[in-house]
Amino acid sequence: MKKFILLTAVLTMLASCGSKDRGELVGVQGKKWHPEKPYGMELIPGGSFIMGKADDDLAGVHDAPAKTVTVRAIYMDATEITNSEYRQFVNWVRDSIVRMKLAVLADEVAKVPEDGGIGEYAFKDADTANMSVYEKYMFENYTGLGPTGYEGRKINHDIDLIFDTSEYPDEYYAEVMDTMYLPLEESYNGQRTWDVKKFKFQYNYMDIQEAAKNRSITRKEAIKKEEIEIYPDTTVWIRDFAYSYNEPMHNDYFWHDAYGDYPVVGVTWKQAKAFCEWRTINKNSYQKSKKGSAMVNTFRLPSEAEWEYAARGGLQAATYPWGGPYAKSDRGCFMANFKPVRGDYAADQALYTVEAKSYEPNDYNLYNMAGNVSEWVDASYDPNSYEYISTINPSVNDKNNKRKVVRGGSWKDVAYFLQVSSRDYEYADSARSFIGFRTVQDYMGTKVTK
Template identity: 25%
Template sequence: MSAIAYRLMGSADPKAPVVTLSDGVAAPKGMAWIPGGEFMMGSDHKLAQRNERPAHMVRVRGFWMDQTHVTNDQFAQFVQETGYLTTAERKPDWETIRVQLPPGIPRPPDSALVPGAMVFVGTDHPVNLNDASQWWQFVPAASWRHPQGPKSDIEGKGDYPVVQISFEDAQAYASWIGKRLPTEAEWEFAARGGLNQATYAWGDQLMPEGKPRANYWDVRKQLFPVAGNDQANSARIKVGTTPVRSFPQNGYGLYDMTGNAWQWIADWYRADYFVIQHQQSGKSVIDNPQGPTDSFDPSDRTAPIDAPKRVIRGGSFLCNEDYCISYRPSARRAQDPYSGMSHVGFRLVKD
């Protein structure tokens, strides 16, 4: 293995992981070696949601992982060399949309099927948090180039995570660069950074020494979802992604494994997947799980329970103590693989 290894500064634990970064020979630069091993996947912590339970033993093999989200600059290079158009930049296909909707929904007129994506628009006053449609909106012409809509852009944000990326877009980029999306097991093992069953990717305290360790919504400063965005040009607080590497790396040398932007995972989403794994394995260790073969999401009342969905992990700048405490390594969520959102990006791995 051709790499550069070091131990994190300030680590007093002789058993702490050694950060191993590629020098461009064993793997592309910008990747960290994740040594693999056994760990307790999922969580039975009081903050854990039902789909994170029960915690169960898993073994993963070693792999390389991008230290950061794929950035706007990196994705722009891919688009420049291939001419690729993301799903948000294409006219939507009704047959693809239909599978995510309740049966019987009539087909909209062609004039309504326009390129665009979902954008966090916030509200101007406190609202009931049971209805996310109050702060999310489909915005025509929103895309990775214009994350908040046509009046926004990514100028000066080359080192920000690329967002408004669908699962299909992430797969296309991965194929071009010779990498792949991580499995759920690989992602969680890497996110924990050697801290088995810690509540957060950096330990058990949300704000060690009073300092945030990730980009998430601080409800002490602003009530969720009261916020402005670039498109609205509001006087309300602006929220969004931050440059990669803005917060300390974890034990494996990875940045922003939680917070900033959700990350696409290779696995199909099943809400009961951890229960199934636990029942099938008994007390044995599950070796290198590759995820379920289908989708199951009974919590989404706007779509059939078996609508095709992929896993996203890590939470985003919108996660907060009042609504979405998903800036935890065990947190998981379902996502329509054909749609982009202004808080969903990705990072890749390599065998």
């Protein structure tokens, strides 16, 4: 018994000597957090403001009465998401689908990297010799449990895809690539084009709102799966304007480099949400590749209150992001891209959209919070929502309400819709030639609250 007590005392002393907390309650010490401003974003300090109409707008005051609310600090894109940025998303989805198809066919014909050709695009686990203990465990216990049997298997991103038909490595590669293009009978001018309906992005998310309100559902039931066609609808340039010639915009606006820095349009609310999910995945994939790097907070669409707070740029009761009450400066220059005169779209020196970093930014260094393109926000439109929303981080997003709020006005709108308090809506599955979006990310902490 004495030996046992002595041993226990020795172990206790050794544990105390080896501990850095000296037996005190110091909390779990994680890695020091260094907030990093995401590329292309601006920090919007949290604070309170008067949301809604501040003047005697008898029509608008019914769905936007003045109300003091407070929002948390966020990062927001300095510009609307551009064609070039959205093309990065489209190319990522396209390339991922191609790589998956190549890996599946390589698996079916039993080709491995050593065989060359399509074998170079085989799943990463085709050679189990280089797998870590964890990867091998996951492969042996979870592979094949999904509907296709390929869920959880890693595709190979280390080798470049080949798009030049004269350089295809073998007939298997050609077979896969052929499935990604429109059939020959649908081609013209000797050029085959991508079948963009196959550019589908799949992602999972947890419906936190439903999980919090309905305690009876399981975690598995709260996880939702989405599959979205992500290619913009370029036909909006024709469908939005009857008896109007806009074919050049339909043909060139999204893909031509001349429009790379212009805001993307023709995207639905659901596609904008999918872009946010991809941006989070893309950034976290990079973070994972850097050992020890913390995962980033999610990118998302702004709430209606966040958007208006950011658009005001710290100015209380202002009509426009630059103050107002006029849409012209004291030198007679237009402050935004909109339709200033009936039928005259070019009076502000812009016929359609302009580059995303045009005109003067507001005091939060955000460009085109009024005009150019209207912007999707993460809110369902209810004309009475201001009457019942919370005064802290107000948000109304009813999944059964398909009318989603758009803010800021666009190149084809009159000045009224450019006002920071003006509200409008479109249906979630609608795409327009005058609606784009920008994203936000929550700021970690509260020290930048005003």
